[in-house]
Amino acid sequence: MTHADASSTTSFRPTPSTAIARVVDISRLFGTFAALRRVNFDFEPGRCYVLLGENGAGKSTLLRILAGLLPPSHGEVQVFGDLAPTEACGRIGYMSHAPMLYDELTAMENLRYFAALHPPQDTLAPENALRQVGLDPSLPRTIGQYSQGMRQRASLARVLLAQPELLLLDEPFSNMDVTSAHQMVALLAGLRTTQRTIVLTTHQRELAMPIADHLLTLRAGELESVADGGALLR
Amino acid sequence: MTTRLAAPERGWVALVWTHLHKDLRIEWRSREAINSMLFFALLVVVLFSMAFDPTAAASREIAGGVLCVATLFASVSVLNQAWTREIRHEVLDALRMTPADRSAIFVAKVLANFFFVTVVQGLLAPVFFIFYNLRPLGNGWLLLAVVPLGTWALVANGTFFAALSIRSRNRELLLPLILFPIFLPALLAMVLAVKTILTGDGSDPHLLWLKMLAGYDIIFMTVSLLLFDTVLQAE
Numbered sequence: 302m303t304h305a306d307a308s309s310t311t312s313f314r315p316t317p318s319t320a321i322a323r324v325v326d327i328s329r330l331f332g333t334f335a336a337l338r339r340v341n342f343d344f345e346p347g348r349c350y351v352l353l354g355e356n357g358a359g360k361s362t363l364l365r366i367l368a369g370l371l372p373p374s375h376g377e378v379q380v381f382g383d384l385a386p387t388e389a390c391g392r393i394g395y396m397s398h399a400p401m402l403y404d405e406l407t408a409m410e411n412l413r414y415f416a417a418l419h420p421p422q423d424t425l426a427p428e429n430a431l432r433q434v435g436l437d438p439s440l441p442r443t444i445g446q447y448s449q450g451m452r453q454r455a456s457l458a459r460v461l462l463a464q465p466e467l468l469l470l471d472e473p474f475s476n477m478d479v480t481s482a483h484q485m486v487a488l489l490a491g492l493r494t495t496q497r498t499i500v501l502t503t504h505q506r507e508l509a510m511p512i513a514d515h516l517l518t519l520r521a522g523e524l525e526s527v528a529d530g531g532a533l534l535r
Numbered sequence: 536m537t538t539r540l541a542a543p544e545r546g547w548v549a550l551v552w553t554h555l556h557k558d559l560r561i562e563w564r565s566r567e568a569i570n571s572m573l574f575f576a577l578l579v580v581v582l583f584s585m586a587f588d589p590t591a592a593a594s595r596e597i598a599g600g601v602l603c604v605a606t607l608f609a610s611v612s613v614l615n616q617a618w619t620r621e622i623r624h625e626v627l628d629a630l631r632m633t634p635a636d637r638s639a640i641f642v643a644k645v646l647a648n649f650f651f652v653t654v655v656q657g658l659l660a661p662v663f664f665i666f667y668n669l670r671p672l673g674n675g676w677l678l679l680a681v682v683p684l685g686t687w688a689l690v691a692n693g694t695f696f697a698a699l700s701i702r703s704r705n706r707e708l709l710l711p712l713i714l715f716p717i718f719l720p721a722l723l724a725m726v727l728a729v730k731t732i733l734t735g736d737g738s739d740p741h742l743l744w745l746k747m748l749a750g751y752d753i754i755f756m757t758v759s760l761l762l763f764d765t766v767l768q769a770e
Binding site: 368369370387390391393394395397399400401402403404405406410414415417418419420421443459463 | 630631
């Protein structure tokens, strides 16, 4: 499916009331370099979207714009109806390449710290968030002493802490060994059953295939194609 | 779709304490800030005392300046690092995505830096008084107001401008370039207030320098608080 097809295909463009996130004609310029060019897409609730593309295709930029960490140079982003991403703090969880945790603190200390910054009634107990990703809450090691796979899991626990409805995961399998990557896939498959919307970027297409409802391919900042993940797997 | 509250139900003071506790815990484990500042400040004080070999009277004249400059230079090293941990591993982005009031992050960071600089000043003070053979001829207790007010002016501005320059490639150079000219009025007030106290010359009976420092602190802290969220969100 071409970019033009993707923008005009009704099956990927639910009505505004059902889309959990909607990007309308967004572009992002860094100086004269266009990281994203007029991208249109609607993300349906409870689905898993996998963003594919080469380095510099605009995947991370799109995620950062959806997270509200980067404003688009042109166009509009709406989440949960008509909210701007910056107005939906706590409802969007973002996991970057970096763990977004303090190296000098243990996973439990990090999570307790972040839990204190969210409304208590919306927040998972840090112990439960860590157990959910398969980490031992009593581990005395600091994040700086964790392996890459453990850091990614601790980072995912930080994201899950606020029980976000929209999960944005930037290369969650990067720098992981095969076993850890498969464990991460299993974790995400578990999350997929909780009716959360997941948008993840990866270069490891085959890893993400089992959990992908839709595959979006970006090329040079443009949404090149949209495919049904389930159909491709079959 | 569930409704979320716009902000945590924790009080602002509790939020400040959460951030401050985290900063103090990290410093307790690493001791990076205090160690680097302490050695630098000690070096400045010792080198000045050797370079000038001042008499007791001359010491009282210059000691205020030496103390303030030693504190200023030493503090720049810690202020430059003030947001490093938040930048490393993109922790700042995680903080930006929480619903908590961002001003609490700034106030906690200022309090943490103020604590680090004050600890260094506390350790430096005996050395300073011994090397410069000092005995205040004025009301020495006023130093307990002048030095903290001057230090607050330094760390509040320094923490704010460090946040402003975090995305700059040359941030370590940029911070002193922005900070020093803006801190100049507070530096002058602090130096002259300390000199007046040490010499006891009675040139400032109405404590104008002290009042100026307090006013400077209030104005710059208010402006920094108002602008911090904008600085944090800037790309």
